[in-house]
Every structure is written in structure tokens, then in C-alpha cells.
Amino acid sequence: MRADLELIYDWIPDDARILDLGCGDGTLLAALARHKNVTGYGLEIDPEGIAACLGRGVNVLEQNLDDGLGNFVDDACDLVIMTQALQVLRRPDAMLDEMLRVAPECIIAFPNFAYWKHRLHLTFRGRMPVSRSLPHAWYDTPNIHLSTFQDFAQLCRDKGVTIVDEAVGSAEHEGHWTSRLWPNLFGETAIFRVRRGR
Amino acid sequence: MSASFPSDSVGVVTPQIATFESPLALACGKTLERFELVYETYGALNAERSNAVLICHALSGHHHAAGYHTADERKPGWWDAYIGPGKVIDTDRFFVISLNNLGGCHGSTGPASLNPQTGHQWGPTFPVMTVADWVHSQARLADQLGIERFAAVVGGSLGGMQAMQWSIAYPERVANVAVIAATPRLSAQNIAFNEVARQAIRSDSDFHDGWYADHDAIPKLGLKLARMIGHITYLSEHSMGSRFGRDLRSDQLNFGYDVEFQVESYLRHQGDTFSTRFDANTYLLMTKALDYFDPAGQHGGDLAAALAPVTCPYLVVSFTTDWRFAPARSRELVSALLRAGKAVSYINVDSPHGHDAFLLPNDQYEAVFGSYMRRIHADITGEAV
Numbered sequence: 241m242r243a244d245l246e247l248i249y250d251w252i253p254d255d256a257r258i259l260d261l262g263c264g265d266g267t268l269l270a271a272l273a274r275h276k277n278v279t280g281y282g283l284e285i286d287p288e289g290i291a292a293c294l295g296r297g298v299n300v301l302e303q304n305l306d307d308g309l310g311n312f313v314d315d316a317c318d319l320v321i322m323t324q325a326l327q328v329l330r331r332p333d334a335m336l337d338e339m340l341r342v343a344p345e346c347i348i349a350f351p352n353f354a355y356w357k358h359r360l361h362l363t364f365r366g367r368m369p370v371s372r373s374l375p376h377a378w379y380d381t382p383n384i385h386l387s388t389f390q391d392f393a394q395l396c397r398d399k400g401v402t403i404v405d406e407a408v409g410s411a412e413h414e415g416h417w418t419s420r421l422w423p424n425l426f427g428e429t430a431i432f433r434v435r436r437g438r
Numbered sequence: 439m440s441a442s443f444p445s446d447s448v449g450v451v452t453p454q455i456a457t458f459e460s461p462l463a464l465a466c467g468k469t470l471e472r473f474e475l476v477y478e479t480y481g482a483l484n485a486e487r488s489n490a491v492l493i494c495h496a497l498s499g500h501h502h503a504a505g506y507h508t509a510d511e512r513k514p515g516w517w518d519a520y521i522g523p524g525k526v527i528d529t530d531r532f533f534v535i536s537l538n539n540l541g542g543c544h545g546s547t548g549p550a551s552l553n554p555q556t557g558h559q560w561g562p563t564f565p566v567m568t569v570a571d572w573v574h575s576q577a578r579l580a581d582q583l584g585i586e587r588f589a590a591v592v593g594g595s596l597g598g599m600q601a602m603q604w605s606i607a608y609p610e611r612v613a614n615v616a617v618i619a620a621t622p623r624l625s626a627q628n629i630a631f632n633e634v635a636r637q638a639i640r641s642d643s644d645f646h647d648g649w650y651a652d653h654d655a656i657p658k659l660g661l662k663l664a665r666m667i668g669h670i671t672y673l674s675e676h677s678m679g680s681r682f683g684r685d686l687r688s689d690q691l692n693f694g695y696d697v698e699f700q701v702e703s704y705l706r707h708q709g710d711t712f713s714t715r716f717d718a719n720t721y722l723l724m725t726k727a728l729d730y731f732d733p734a735g736q737h738g739g740d741l742a743a744a745l746a747p748v749t750c751p752y753l754v755v756s757f758t759t760d761w762r763f764a765p766a767r768s769r770e771l772v773s774a775l776l777r778a779g780k781a782v783s784y785i786n787v788d789s790p791h792g793h794d795a796f797l798l799p800n801d802q803y804e805a806v807f808g809s810y811m812r813r814i815h816a817d818i819t820g821e822a823v
Contacts, residue, residue: 293783294813297736297817298783299781303784
């Protein structure tokens, strides 16, 4: 499992009802179902991902996140997860509202644009960063709303959303003291666990 | 089995007839004292009797879903692209049952059968069937074949409605349902198209109020028109356009009303063929079953409440260019299942072929549906996919 998914896996309690936005091939949901008795649905638009989910017995719905979560009632589940999708959404702020409407708590993971390698790239090459977590060129990237660890924390404060937990993931710096001390600088992937209200 | 069949064909199949001697109470209030269902099976039932898959047919469908009736039959069954060894509904893994519904015209008891009470053909007096009636009769067939619980009930279009109804009426008897290119109820527009088709048949002078058999007549013209209208709704604007465009049969306009455009020729051919192989009373009855289907109707329009008894996971499939039962109709079903807290998966398959797409080869559709069916089989055998 991907490093960010492993961390998220640990954060999810047994028997939770969850919604995984951009669930990919269903790896996380399948593991949670098998070992933690978690139930729920994945949302995905990639047909190959959908086929993989079905093969794993994961409930998956073809649904574009930009269309919202209107088919889920308030408090439809315990927890909403969204990994590597925040930055491709038309309105990430509206999605945060939607996520906290259908569940009291959500976990969001996204590439941290303030990661030191990205800063170096921009500062010294004077060009848009291209990295392992941001592999696209500026002209063909699906990432239209890149943000930083700090930006997201600020959005939560502005919206009156409580940050329950925060972490950064990175193959090189995971668990390293630098990323714990300066997550905005040394975290390649930002992971937030937030709760509705203050 | 003839060597000329493709290796992924079930080969030659022989229809069988199941006879039921105990009465079947129908939604219309009438009772069928006895009835027969014609069906085919493909593959083998396992020792646990847990690998049976029921195929439910659409408006003009029948029991012959796969394989060939004779070694030199040219066209295979209507869903042969999806049923066979190694195919999506893999007959090496599943025991597949496909029947002709009651009221049909392909061998099951229907309007052309004899009414035991009168000794005369039922004709237009054959009871109007509902999807629920069909499902009850299918359950009888399952009883007779010794199948307590289906691994899956699968259907496209009107067949999808039957799959839905199975999950509501017999939740303990279905492990999975696949509802393909269907809708939880017809729209006013859908009913309108059906009514035009019915009027075309009923206003044919050869219809004789449904007693055409007594007059040695067939309301061919009405059936032809009904099929032409229906067929338009099965295709997409795109598929018609790419297939026929504005192509003419000859190279000039004739300033008359004979067939000029290729699409006219195609529709007339479809209509003509249909009018000689399908029964008018059956067509009327099948369109009524479509119109009447509305599980939410008994729950004040609340589809989620209607789906409350469901215990099995759903696979819902729609097709991007299907405007007969548009993707939005499938999403209504998905939303209701979500509201009811049921397990459901959904995909809107990219296809240019409109409603007919559910019958046609399509890589995306096959990958998703195949993945779902393989998982069902893995659940039966307990092996990892």
C-alpha cells in the first residue's frame, strides 16, 4: 500500500462506515473491509480502477467529485477519505464542506506544494516544479488547485473546522524529525484529519 | 457440437419446457391455473447448487440467450456476446438459466396458448403480466430446478427491472443482482413511446381486437410500425448517424415516398422481420409490464423505502448515449440504494450505441461486468480473485 494510505489505514477505527473519494483500485477499502470490518463506498472515474474495485468486492460508484456528493445524505457515514484528489477539484473548499456534511470527520491527503524540493525547483530553475508527487508539466497537469500544508491549515481555521491530526508523508523523510518539526518544508504529502466544527 | 462454432460458444443448445400445475396468482387479480415456461441452461450446476445465474430478458427477448439451436443456425442467442466459456458470464464457472417470460411468444404460456377453461386461444384475454408476476414464475422455475439461491440475477432493460424485483421480492434467494441499462420506472416519455407502439398495433385492421388468429390474420403493419418506433429509441442519434448518415439507396432524390434514405430502408427491414416473428398480443403485454413497473409506487414514491428488503449487493450499469433509459435513471436507482444503505456499484459505460449498447461488445463494459462476475464466482468457491 502507498505510504499515505498506510498511515490513513491506521487512523481508521474498526467498524467505521466510510466513503473514499478517488478510491483508485480499491486497495485501501478492501484492506479496511478485510481487517477492520469497515463498510462503505469508493468513488472513482477511471474505468480500470472501477473494474479493479469490483474484483475486490469493493462497492464503487462512477462519480465525478466536481459534481458534489448530492446522492449522499447528511451524516451518511462516519468518515470520508480523499487522497490525491483535492488539488484536481474545481472548488476544494466546497468539497471540504460537502465531506463534512456527509460525515463528521474526514481525512484528506494531497501533495504539499511547499515541499523543499518544489521550492528549490522554482527558486533555482525558475520553473514549475516537477517531482515524484507532481509528475506533470504545467500544461498538462490535472492539478489546478495546488496548495501547501499551511494553506490547508488556514482553510480549516477560516471554515471553523477542527484539525484533529496532521501528518506528512514522504518516502525519504517519513517519520524523520525534520518533517515533524517543519512539515510545510519537509513534507512531500500533507495528511490532515479534520472534524466538523470547533 | 459442430466444430464450426467459435471456441467461446456454448454450442448447440436445446430448449426445455417446465410445467407448473399449481395456480399462480397474478397482480391483476386473475390466476393462471397451470403454465409452462420454456428455458435453456448453459454450463453445469455445482454440487452445492450455488453457482446458478438467472438471465432475465428484455421486451422482445426470449429464452435463447446463447449458443445455437442447430449446427447450421447462423445467428447465436441474443446475449451470446456475454454468455459462454471464458466470457463475462462464464459458463465454465456458472450454471446459467435463461427463460422466456410468461405472456411471451417463444414457447412459454402466452396469448397464443390455449386457455384451458375455454379450449380456445387466450388471445387478448391473456392476463396482463407485471414484472412481479414474472419474478414469481421464475422463482417457481428455480424451485423446480432445485435452486434455493441464485449467485446472481442479471438483466438488461426490462430484464434489469426483473433483477431489481428479485432483490425486493426474494432477497434471501439472490446473492447479487446486475441491473443493466434499466430504470426504476418509466418516464412519461417512455410510456408515450409505448403507447404509440400499442396504437400502431391496435389500429391495424388485421388486429381484430386481438383475435387475429381466429381470422388467420397477423397485424403485420402495426407490429412493423411498433418495432420501427421502438427501434429508434434503442439506437442513439450518433449510432444512426454514423451508420446511415443521409445516405441514399440510389444516387438521386426521387421526389416520392418510397424508400430513399438508407435509414428508412433499415427501419422498414427491422419492422418487417419483427412483424413475422413476434406476436402482437405479446408485444402489447410486454409494453404494459414496462409501463406498470414502479416499485416506489407502493411506497408513496419513495424508492429507497421500496428497496428496504434488499440484502444483496447491486451492480448498476448505464450507457452514456442511452436516451431510452438514460444514465440519470440508473443514478436515481443508485441514489435510492445509497439512501437505503445498500451495497451498490455503478458505472456509466462509454458507448456510442444508445440503449442497444447492453447487448454489444464493449471493452469497458466487459472489463467491469467481468470483474464483478469473477468476484461472485470467487465468493462461491472461497478463492482469492
